[in-house]
Amino acid sequence: MPKIKIFADSTCDLPSAWIHKYEIDIVPLYVVFGDESLRDGIDITPTQLYQRVSETGNLPKTAAPSPTDFITAFTPYIDQGDQVLYISLSSELSSTYQNARIAAEEFPEGSISIFDSLNLSSAIGLLIMKAVHAANSGSNLDEIMSLLHAVRPAIEAEFVIDTLEYLHKGGRCSGVQNFIGSLLKIRPIIKVSKGLMIPANRVRGKREKAVEQLLLNALEKKDQMDSGLIFVVHSLAEEDALILQSTLQQQTGAEVALATAGCVISSHCGPHTIGIMYSKKTL
Template structure:
């Protein structure tokens, strides 16, 4: 057991086996259907989320963990004398970061450090894994934070949304935009820039064309990539994820190209068949 306990929240979308193997603490966000709250990844899985949306025709609301949730998660490790480093969902997207800061203030100075990933999904996960490895190497919390500050602006997060339906249901595009987009087979591409989800461009045509564009965008920057770890993260797009993994592994020379599945919070905003490629540029 190390002196430092690394925490993230459920939006980091790391594979469950990695979370278990590296003893990463996870604080779940909430997904709410009507008056019922579900803990992301604990009480509700992605397949169940989509079934509920199909049955009701409505998207759930999502909510950050409360300060009390963070206090309950952190306290056992603080009581063991361990330091905690929590890497959060972007503060531009959620109050999760702020609530964690409130919780950290309830512990002695220096016991809990909160770091804003300014990212989402495995854009967080990439930073979490760097922190885990640094902690395993005996780095201190300030040294790990310094490393993360260098890595954070170099995380590249780009994903293709397959359908405008969830953006429409979530109020992020109009009914007319949804109709026209569906007729023209338009798929928006989202990037994370300065901690915010930003529409980068649109791909018109087949899904295969969209996947080729996503792949080619990543491959065009192979020379800049940190070849340690690349993620292909998806929401119920297993076959496409395997295809992208195979191509990236063959054409980047990366040590590992890992596949991860998006949890309920990420999926509730993007919809089924969303898929992305996430990596870090070399520091």
């Protein structure tokens, strides 16, 4: 049976140690400042991104990998007889998935499978780890794809946005919404549904109140949780992330891993964003 090589993109926000341990290949998205295109996680870090935004007052644009980027990444593994499985950022948020499909058409039929996570950040990481463990247990590509289709609807992803500024500058909320949010100190909790980001709660007041609501939202479903793995992902919010990690471990008994949001996720959500991502049990 051919070896299955698992690919993800830089929005999966898996811990770097896991990427190396499980030999997951990452195709980076791009962060674009003017005429300068920088590979997410390779040419620029979130700290450097925030510094440039602070200095210029302008947010970067983000761009998907091109079909050529995917062809370049996949070719060495196909040439040596492997099968490739790529788990992508939501097709509702980016052209990354479509570009990977275009690239796959350049290879022999059946050698590459492209799976749309319909999610973002470490919620993609949850699917990747399901695929990794299945592949290591001897599952073939068709079996892994079936598993991913079964698990995908069970993935839960919610996060607290500390400021509406980044969503506003990125064109994801109107000027009126930004003004009202700033004036009333509204801190939205965002969830992912069918590949899109939608409001879950709007919390008025201090950030701590919003983080507490995020935790409560997760713990309300703890009996439904798959106890295998929970992610707490953050962008410059490590202190809060550690508190959430400890509490979730105590309350659920699950493995709770910390992850840091990459540049593309950070450029849309902003600093001090924090999220909880897990899978519910599947039959």
